[in-house]
Amino acid sequence: MATEAAWFEQEWTLPRRAPWWVTARRLAVRKPLGTFGLLVIVLLVVAAVGAPVLARYDPQQTFQRPDPNYTPGVFNPQALGPTMLDRTAEPSTAHWFGTDSSGRDTWSWVIWGARRSLGIGVGALAISIATGTLVGVVSAYFGGRVDMLLQRLMDALQVFPALLLLILIATYMEPNIRNLILALGIVGISQVSRIVRGTVLSLREMPYVEAARVLGASDLRTMIHHILPNTAAPIIIVFTIGLGSVIIAEAGLSFLGLTPPGISWGQMLNEGRNFIRTSPWQAVFSGLAITLAVLAFNLAGDALRDIMDPRLRA
Amino acid sequence: MRESNYWTRLRTQRLSRRRLLAGAVAAGAGAAGLAAIGCGGGEEGPAAASPTAAAGGQPTLTAVGSRGGTYRGFNYDSLVLDTRDPHQTRLGPMYNTQSYIFSKVLNYFDEIQQIMWPDLSSDAQGNPGMPEQVDNLTYVIRLRPNARFHDTPKIRQDWPNTAGRPVTAEDVRFSIERQLNLQSPKRALYYRRYQWETIDKMEVVDDRTLRITTKRPCSPFMHFLADRNAFVIPGELVDPNTDDMNADNKMVGSGPFILDKWETLQMLRVVRNPDWFAADDNPENMGTGRPFLDAVEISYPPESDSVVETAFKTKQVDVAGFADQGNTYRVFDEVPGLRLAEIGLTGGLATALLIDRPPYKDFRVRQAINQAQDRKALGEQMYPAAPGHPRFMLSDAIAWPIVRWATPQEKLATYPGYRYGPGEREADIADARKLFEAAGGREGLGPIRILFSSIPPTIPDKVLPQVVRQLEQNLGAEVQASVDRTGYTEIISCLSRAMAGAPAEGCMFTWSFDNGFTDLDDWNYQYHHTGGGLNSFGLSDALLDQWLDEQREEFDYEKRREIGLKIQDRLDLEILPGYRYFNEIQRGVTRPYVKNGRSWPWFGVAYWFANVWMDSTHPDFQGRPG
Amino acid sequence: MQQYIAKRILLNIPVVLLVVTVVFLISHFRTDFAEQRAAQGFMGGMEFEQAVAAIRQELGTNKPLIEQYGRYLLDTARGDFGTSLVSQKPIVVELKNRLGTSVELGILQILVGLVISIPIGVISAVRQDTWLDYILRFFAVLGLAIPSFYMATLMLLLGFNWFGWGPPTTTYRNFFENPSLNLQAMAVPALAGGFAMGAVIMRLLRSQLLEVLRQDYIRTAWAKGLRERAVIARHAMKNALIPVFTIVGLLVGTLFGGNVILESMFGLPGVAQFVVISFKQNDLPMVQGIVLLVGIVLVMTNIVVDISYAWLDPRIRYR
Secondary structure, X not given: OOOOOOHHHOOOOOOOOOOHHHHHHHHHHHOHHHHHHHHHHHHXXXXXXXXXXXXXXXXXXXXXXXXXXXXXXXXXXXXXXXXXXXXXXXXXXXXXXXXXXXXXXXXXXXXXXXXXXXXXXXXXHHHHHHHHHHHHHHHHHHOHXXXXXXXXXXXXXXXXXXXXXXXXXXXXXXXXXXXXXXXHXXXXXXXXXXXXXXXXXXXXXXXXXXXXXXXXXOHHHHHHHHHHHHHHXXXXXXXXXXXXXXXXXXXXXXXXXXXXXXXXHHHHHHHHHHHOOOOOHHHHHHHHHHHHHHHHHHHHHHHHHHHHOHHHOO | OHHHHHHHHHHHHHHHHHHHHHHHHHHHHOOOHHHOOOOOOOOOOOOOOOOOOOOOXXXXXXXXXXXXXXXXXXXXXXXXXXXXXXXXXXXXXXXHHHHHXXXXXXXXXXXXXXXXXXOOEEXXXXXXXXXXXXXXXXXXXXXXXXXXXXXXXXXXXXXXXXOOOEOOHHHHHHHHHHHHOOOOOOHHHOOOHHHHOOEEEEEEEEXXXXXXXXXXOOOOHHHHHHOOOOEEOOHHHOEOOOOEOOOHHHOOOOOOEEEEEEEOOOEEEEEEOOOOOOOOOOHHHOOOOOOOOOEEEEEOOOOXXXXXXXXXXXOOOOEEOOOOHHHHHHHHHHOOOOEEEEEEOOOEEEEEEOOOOOOOOOHHHHHHHHHHOOHHHHHHHHOOOEOOEOOEEEOOOOOOOOOOOOOOHHHHOOOXXXXXXXXXXXXXHHHHHHHXXXXXXXXXXXXXXXXXXXOOOHHHHHHHHHHHHHHHHHHOOOEEEEEEOOOOXXXXXXXXXXXXXXXXXXXXXXXXXXXXXXXXXXXXXXXXXXXXXXXXXXXXXXXXXHHHHHHXXXXXXXXXXXXXXXXXXXXXXXXXXXXXXXXXXXXXXXXXXXXXXXXXXXXXXXXXXXXXXXXXXXXXXXXXXX | OHHHHHHXXXXXXXXXXXXXXXXXXXXXXXXXXXXXXXXXXXOOOOOXXXXXXXXXXXXXXXXXXXXXXXXXXXXXXXXXXXXXXXXXXXXXXXXXXXXXXXXXXXXXXXXXXXXXXXXXXXXXXXXXXXXXXHHHHHHHHHHHHOOHHHHHHHHHHHHHHHHOOOOOOOOOOOOOOOXXXXXXXXXXXXXXXXXXXXXXXXXXXXHHHHHHHOOHHHHHHHHHOOOHHHHHHHHHHHHHHHHHHHHHHHHHXXXXXXXXXXXXXXXXXXXXXXXXXXXXXXXXXXXXXXXXXHHHHHHHHHHHHHHHHHHHOHHHHOO
């Protein structure tokens, strides 16, 4: 019967993209671990950015509680005034995570610590990625001698255990934040360059690159327009997973006392581990913060990798 | 002429004061008081927490029961920071190491009460006795006839001329005179020189007799003979070119223990000297045949209270101190039968100002900063207390454990900056702000620059942020804090440039840690006398000089104490060349089978181990690893 | 094969050179700061400026950079990696006794890592995408995320609260002197470090195994009716383990100084602890010397690993 329209007369509608909450739900179902990681990352970023608001107190502010040994009017050189330092207090409404061994609010330290961990992490990774990408792309694209030389340099950098290299840098350079970021950045270069180089090498053979060359595009143009954008995926993955390692490295350095003083999770952990039997809050929450942050970045990175490039599945 | 001497001496000797900070590395972690041992004897439970906690609470001494065994503990004795030379080092734990091995003319039995015992010193008959004080200028020191330097196969191999030879008066003379040698390349390191400069001449009467005449009557002279590094060394072991005795195998003395193993930053082991001259002295009827222990083994402290705790609970160490004193009390509660030792330490925080130039030339500024600082809050940061057990008390120019000389606590609590009565702190702060404004305030004076030492790390980590906050909030000042990352080298170099007349903005106000002392003279003379070798303040006050000279010559204790109190008052209330804060009450736990232990306010007292013994019949001794 | 070996060695000679250069550059980045630091411990009675001058003499930092670089290369070639400012002994002497401890700890950690990771990695791969897989992968990432020093502290607590056991911490005894005491001292750091290592190995093993399991020859094995266990053990594991073996080779890096925190925390007298000690004593030549030495040793280790890899997997030789 010709009442039904012919196929070319029917209305065509392009498939609509699903609303974002549907995509999100699908993501959550397919990659639960990755979603969890992503949520934690968002929380961390919120904490880092919103520290002045979210931290309830000034982190260096110390708190006092009534001193039971004090008797007004009676001189006691060991209980000079009515209050004493409120150290290692249990979590309470006033102090969500309790107070640390110096009477400071642990919650405020954890929030501000996020800023430093993320800040140093992002800074270090920025250096690693910028330099590493440059090296990787140049190395892969030009090949030959340039490639050999650069790769040997990367080998030389990578061979050291990271902590040893960091100690060497800390020994010979002033221990300030800038140098810390520099050091952590340097240590990560070789890994980034390796991944980028691998990607570029495989991309170089792609037909569209050949096509661009044939059409007369210069080397630089080819690199920037065609190759670099496609390295974005592995780089993002490196970024997320690398952030985890940098956070641990910074915590390790703080633990050894090699970082400049300041509010850092590693330093909290170092201070808190001596009080862990009597009042574990400082150590537990800072250790948790580090663990959670690294966990989140690793899980998100893994999920990202699975989505973006199934060949790199771990 | 005097001018150039003043500057030369200041430049070379002022280093000395800062080198003391080398001792701080260990002191900050606070195992100093347990340098010897914890309580022993018959005490149960902690000594009462009172201002005289340092003075009292020592156990009764018991006669030896079982002999032998190796005593084990954690301390920094194996740390080498500057040198091993017994007269040149400033590191507290090094004094421990050396006091096992070397003898002195006298030793302290009780540092706080300044009760001395003879060591090498003997009477005319050769029995243990104090040096003879012929008149108020002359002393005759006699040495024990059977005092000999250590003799082991290894020492005989390395130093055949030294092994086993008698200790002579010439050795004592040499030990003192090398510290006075201004031609020595190491002259800046002899920071007890000020003690020996009181000597006019020394005369070796015979092999075992030395006659010393002082220039002027010197009341603390006996103390000088008993002080921390008044060691008697075999002179031939000193390298004549470099003037030092800085090698493991040169640690050859005549003391109760012989060096067995020294692995830097790992452990130190000393073994009993079977030929010790004082072995059968039997002081206080503790017994003959000292030392009673076979060996003492001190391991470098692990950086973790948990590790220390497990070591202590499994009896791998016989005494333990913790970074968190809450752990001390908890372990004390958990393990039955332990002794809790408590002692005030004499080493502590010290700040110094350059008061011969602006801005600190203005007394108002110094006073304002003094009152703006909350010493109690800083103390709580530096020495976090276990609940219910405060861990420090405030000190002024002389640390509070030195009860013989220090300003009494009741009096100190009335001084500005030390007052915590109702409304007093607020009044001090308000007053400080007024003084600060009157002196120029934030605009007129500019930023307050403070240089903090980084040893111990509690200074930059804990104290620095609070000091900055206090000054900013209470004075409205702008504070620029920096940290001497090398420990104290930057402080020294800055100060030395300052003394040479160069601008020295960076170190006009410095914060660091100081060694502890025993006698009134040590605490004040070198620091505050015009031309004093440790007078890095640029302080020159005629009245103070007069009193400082007077106290040196005053033999009567009560009168001398009066002068001392006057000196401290002038420093605390009228001059304020720097600030003192508080001193720690250190606590540790000991096993009950350790007998005759004593607590000490600072390092350098390891000779006492000769009197310690471990009761192998005690039930707690069971299960102790051999 | 000969060619492969020769190629690997040749390729790595510039790497060694670059290692020396990297260490040199870092340690001469800011000579004034380094001199000040080194001078602090060296002072022995001199003024600070004098001490700095003395240090300059001692370390040779007053000469032009090129000359210093040349001497540095020469010294390294001769095997002189530096002399301690503190003890005046050459670094090789200082490290002699410490090497054994670090190597032992590293080996124990690798063993722990393998024991943990192989079964878990296999199960996780074989039961891919099931809940078991997710849980195991979660724990693997946890192993990476928890700092080893944190885990060590927790283990100590548990050890004492549950078993009443504590590690011996007073006098370290080496394995041949007293194996029981030695292993007890190493137990917690070995476990804590091994756990982290296990996590890394597990992830790699899992991914390698997954890749192998997709291969045709595995499918053939299934088709032939072999049981799961046989398939995995006989066919899959062998091929999956080869890249894992190279990772383990790289993890050998921890044998030589990677265990800085754990050795310090437990007072184990190894190479890594010595780095921290030297750092704290401002014994700069020692820090530099150890890092250099470790770097060079690791380059050589890499060569060995590469060669073994090629020997195990013939495909590599012809790449």
